[in-house]
Amino acid sequence: MKPAKIGVIGCGMISDHYFKAAKRFPVLDMALCADLDRELAAAKGELYGVKAVSCDELLAAPEIEVVLNLTPPKAHNAVAKAALSAGKHTYSEKPFGVDLAEAEEIMRLASEKHLAVGCAPDTFMGGGQQTARKLIDDGWIGKPVAGTAMVMSRGPETFAHAPFFYDKGGGPMLDLGPYYITSLVNLLGPVASVTAEVDKFADFRTGGSDTVPHVYPVNVDTHQAGTLRFVNGAIVTVIASFEVHYHGHPPIEIYGSEGSLSVPNPNTFGGPVKLFRPGYDEWKEIPLSHIYDQKSRSVGLADMVTALREGRSFRASGELAYHVLEVMLAFCESGRLGRRVEIKSRCERPAPLPLGLRDGEI
Ligand SMILES: NC(=O)c1ccc[n+]([C@@H]2O[C@H](COP(=O)([O-])OP(=O)(O)OC[C@H]3O[C@@H](n4cnc5c(N)ncnc54)[C@H](O)[C@@H]3O)[C@@H](O)[C@H]2O)c1
Numbered sequence: 001m002k003p004a005k006i007g008v009i010g011c012g013m014i015s016d017h018y019f020k021a022a023k024r025f026p027v028l029d030m031a032l033c034a035d036l037d038r039e040l041a042a043a044k045g046e047l048y049g050v051k052a053v054s055c056d057e058l059l060a061a062p063e064i065e066v067v068l069n070l071t072p073p074k075a076h077n078a079v080a081k082a083a084l085s086a087g088k089h090t091y092s093e094k095p096f097g098v099d100l101a102e103a104e105e106i107m108r109l110a111s112e113k114h115l116a117v118g119c120a121p122d123t124f125m126g127g128g129q130q131t132a133r134k135l136i137d138d139g140w141i142g143k144p145v146a147g148t149a150m151v152m153s154r155g156p157e158t159f160a161h162a163p164f165f166y167d168k169g170g171g172p173m174l175d176l177g178p179y180y181i182t183s184l185v186n187l188l189g190p191v192a193s194v195t196a197e198v199d200k201f202a203d204f205r206t207g208g209s210d211t212v213p214h215v216y217p218v219n220v221d222t223h224q225a226g227t228l229r230f231v232n233g234a235i236v237t238v239i240a241s242f243e244v245h246y247h248g249h250p251p252i253e254i255y256g257s258e259g260s261l262s263v264p265n266p267n268t269f270g271g272p273v274k275l276f277r278p279g280y281d282e283w284k285e286i287p288l289s290h291i292y293d294q295k296s297r298s299v300g301l302a303d304m305v306t307a308l309r310e311g312r313s314f315r316a317s318g319e320l321a322y323h324v325l326e327v328m329l330a331f332c333e334s335g336r337l338g339r340r341v342e343i344k345s346r347c348e349r350p351a352p353l354p355l356g357l358r359d360g361e362i
Contacts, residue, residue, distance in 0.1 A: 004305040005031035007058040007088070009079050010070035011044040012161075014093060017297040018068060019048040024360050025302035027309070034058040055079075059086040066091060068301060072161075073169030077102040080117070084109045089308065091118035091301045094178035096321035098169035100329060103322050110318065116308055117318030121179050122300025124186040125315055126269030127293025130353050132254075132261055134289050136187055137352065140275055142258025144188055147236040149180045150249040151267075155205075155222065155242025162207040163216040165242075171220030172240035176267065177328045178321075180238065181228075183252060183266035185320065188230045190346045191327045196226025198335035201243055224331045231346070240331075269296045291357045299362070306362045315350035323347040 003026060008015060011033055022028040030048065034055045035041040045052030058064060059082055067083035069076055069092040076092050083090040084106070096119045097103035110117040123129060136144060155172065156165045164170050185191065198221035206215050222242040229235055234254075252263035262274035262283055270293040274283035292299050300316030307314035323345045330341040353362075 001027055001306065001309050003027050003029040004065040004308070005029045005063045006066050006068050006301070007031060007061065007064040008033040008050070008068045008070060009035070009055055009058060009083075010072075010075070010093075011035040011037070011041045012070065014297070015044060015070050017295060018070065019044065019050065021296050022298040022301070024296075025298060026360055027302050027305045028298060032058045032061060032064060059083065059088070064088055066301070066305065069093065072164050073098055073174065074164070074167070077106065080106050081109060084113055084115055087113065087115070089116040089304070091304055091316075092120065094120040094321070095169065095174045095328070096318070096325045098174070100326060103325050107318055107322060116304060116314070118300060118304040118314060118316050119318060119321035120297070120300060120316065121182055121266070122297065122303070122316045123179055123266050123269055124182050124350070125292060125299050125303065125353055126296060127288040127290040128264035128269060128271040128273055129183055129186060129266060130290035131271065131273045131286060131288045132263045133187055133352055135261055135273065135275060135286065136254065136256070140259060140277070141254065141256030141261050144232070144234045144254050144256045146234060147184070147188075147252065147254040148249070149184060149236060149238045149252045150247070151176045151180055151251065152239060152241040152244035152247050152249070154245055157205045157207040157242070159207065162205070166205055166216060166218045166220060166222070168219055171222060171224075172242045173224045173328045173331055174220075177240050178324055179266040180240070180252065181324045181327050182320065183263065184228065184236060185324060185347065186350055187254060187263070188232055188234050188236070189349050190231050190323055191228050191343050192231045193229045193340050193342050194226055194327060194330035194334050195340040196224060196331040196334040198224040198332050221332055221335070224335070226331050226334060228327065269293050289355060290353055291359065292353075303362045313348075317347075317350070319347045320350060
């Protein structure tokens, strides 16, 4: 299969994961990289054997088929628009946009130009999440009726680039929610409605780099607690918080008519996956049925390129990311309105990955 030449825009922290993992997929040819910080792009280019150019040069390069957009959330929309306008397919880091208008714009432009749009996360394609999906699909917990999804910490307040996590496009829901809500949609299908309470409990946080501590504003709700009603009827309690020092909740559990499933951290590719059925004394750990159970960021991009070649749909799609974004944004809307918010968009459950794949295959 002919590899696609990929142009990476944004050479920060997460780009290392893509540069490394993409080498495993023969369909991905990381050809050019660019960043507003030209020195950073040059350094990453040298490290990974990728030619560094300016953003304009990358967008103008006729050989680039897909732009991999690894910029911060607030830049996603402008970079994706520039890529589509230049006639390139685009695959962005999460979230798909900082508001629904941005996401709609990207979907419309892609459709007009007959180009593909993909979006992280692709961790739901990992061995842990796919094993959980197979157990549900094979009926091991019967009909799923309820569940919990909890992602709680003090947040990345001391990271060197902490302020963007507390600004529009960040916060616990838009930063970490994509992993959890995407995992739930992969397991249970689309969401019908959201009912939530949200708040922030400080106007400023202190952090920044170790050498230059500084105070920065909190512009997002740092505790978002709510309930998702799925189209299939299941009711799942979700908490995303940057207000919690310590807790004992597992990442995701799904409860069904015939048993319970403990789903691994959806911000990773691996396990453990644990099952309980009537008659068991406790959880039983289930061996993973699928490959890609370790750092595999770019498997979603590889699936998108393979799908373009094969003329089929792909899993980490714009449609899925749009639905997940609408669900995440509905938490704040529900909290503000003091009532349940109906979700307008729907998406297909992404197809499960086949069994028996070898590394680099989709
Ligand atoms: N860092 C992580 O652990 C992590 C994990 C998963 C996902 N992500 C996601 O990846 C994305 C990037 O995060 P990061 O941690 O790598 O951020 P980062 O700040 O380390 O890197 C982003 C890079 O994009 C560049 N940039 C910003 N605007 C640009 C523009 N308009 N054109 C070209 N370059 C531009 C910046 O100069 C910077 O080098 C975010 O959406 C984030 O949510 C990050």
